[in-house]
Amino acid sequence: MPVVVNLDVMLARRKIRSRELAARIGITEQNVSLLKSGKVKGIRFETLGKICEILHCQPGDILEYRPDADDGDGSYLKLVGTGS
Numbered sequence: 001m002p003v004v005v006n007l008d009v010m011l012a013r014r015k016i017r018s019r020e021l022a023a024r025i026g027i028t029e030q031n032v033s034l035l036k037s038g039k040v041k042g043i044r045f046e047t048l049g050k051i052c053e054i055l056h057c058q059p060g061d062i063l064e065y066r067p068d069a070d071d072g073d074g075s076y077l078k079l080v081g082t083g084s
Contacts, residue, residue, distance in 0.1 A: 004064045005038040010055050025050040 011018060018032045025047060034040050048059055055061075 002066055002068070004066050005035060005040075005062065006064055007032075007051070007062050008036045010057055010062055011036075014055050014057075016055065021051065021054060024054050 011021065018036065019029055022029045022032045027047065031040075035043065048062070051062060052059060
């Protein structure tokens with residue numbers, strides 16, 4: 001199920017830098033960069049919730065389902081739960 005990450009778009013709309021977002025949600029800048037590029041296999045709901053809180057948006061503003069987006073290179077996101 002190909003899911004495209006639009007985090008870079010939301011950061012630009014809210015005029016927030018990746019560095020600031022990383023600091024506020026407690027993850028590394030590298031992980032924010034990986035999220036922005038869509039090169040992650042999953043995201044915790046807790047992390048997604050913090051991102052939405054800071055960017056004042058909904059998960060659907062960040063994640064978008066595109067059936068034709070999976071080009072076979074693995075650069076899509078598979079959602080995972082928090083495990084709790």
